[in-house]
Amino acid sequence: MLRFFIIFSVLLIGLFTLEILQPVEKHVILPFTSMIADISVWIVTLFDDGVIATGNVIRDQASGFGVRIERGCNGLEAVIILFAAIFAFPAPFKHKLIGFVIGFVAIQALNLVRIISLFYLGQWNHTMFEWFHLYLWQALIILDALVVWLIWLRKIPRPGPPDDDGAAPGSGTGTHEAVA
Numbered sequence: 001m002l003r004f005f006i007i008f009s010v011l012l013i014g015l016f017t018l019e020i021l022q023p024v025e026k027h028v029i030l031p032f033t034s035m036i037a038d039i040s041v042w043i044v045t046l047f048d049d050g051v052i053a054t055g056n057v058i059r060d061q062a063s064g065f066g067v068r069i070e071r072g073c074n075g076l077e078a079v080i081i082l083f084a085a086i087f088a089f090p091a092p093f094k095h096k097l098i099g100f101v102i103g104f105v106a107i108q109a110l111n112l113v114r115i116i117s118l119f120y121l122g123q124w125n126h127t128m129f130e131w132f133h134l135y136l137w138q139a140l141i142i143l144d145a146l147v148v149w150l151i152w153l154r155k156i157p158r159p160g161p162p163d164d165d166g167a168a169p170g171s172g173t174g175t176h177e178a179v180a
Contacts, residue, residue, distance in 0.1 A: 004088050011084035019080065025071075030056070033074045036108070040069075040115045051119075058119050065123045067115070075111035078145040079104055085149045091156045099152035103145065110144045 018024055033056045041053040050061045059066035082103045086096050114137045122129040 004090075007088035008084050011088055012080065015080045015084065016077075019076065029071065029074070029076065032076065033069050033071075036074050036111070036115065037069050040112055040119070043112060044116055044119070058115070060119075060123060063123060067119050067122055069115060073115070075107050075141060078107050078111075078141045081142065082107065082145040082149055085145075086152060089153070089156075095152075095156045099148075099156070103148035103152065106148050107141065107144050111141060114141065 019029065034053075037053040037056050037058050040058055041051050044051045044058075052059055052061060056069045057066050058069070083100055086099050086103070089096075118129060118133055118137065121132055
């Protein structure tokens with residue numbers, strides 16, 4: 001357990017430090033955030049064609065109302081927390097990779113719902129927009145990462161119980177042989 005907390009902490013500190021570096025911001029964070037805005041607008045235009053994205057801003061062409069997707073609103077902080085939790089836990093690399101990819105998609109899917117709902121909520125009621133933005137959605141995105149991690153923990157294969165000689169089943173180190 002101590003090993004998990006040490007690796008988890010090191011990964012968190014390292015990844016959050018990496019995230020705030022200017023070259024990472026310029027070449028990874030900003031393009032990713034713009035892509036999230038573009039995907040959000042693509043989804044919205046399935047129902048409302050009066051919405052455009054310019055960089056990280058989603059704007060309603062009729063009213064001029066817009067929302068800017070900033071650092072902390074692109075879901076990457078929750079992804080970093082999930083990454084650190086999955087890769088700090090002792091499990092086969094293949095299972096870590098699968099869990100992370102599925103978790104990344106789950107977090108970003110919920111984040112798209114968040115962005116689109118806030119876009120429409122902001123046009124309807126600014127006070128409600130602020131409350132949902134600052135309190136409800138922030139917590140739900142982090143909770144999403146936690147739930148994905150907990151589901152992943154339940155799905156990773158567990159090592160079997162040791163044989164009488166202390167070796168794991170199928171390890172070939174035991175002295176017992178099956179009789180046919």
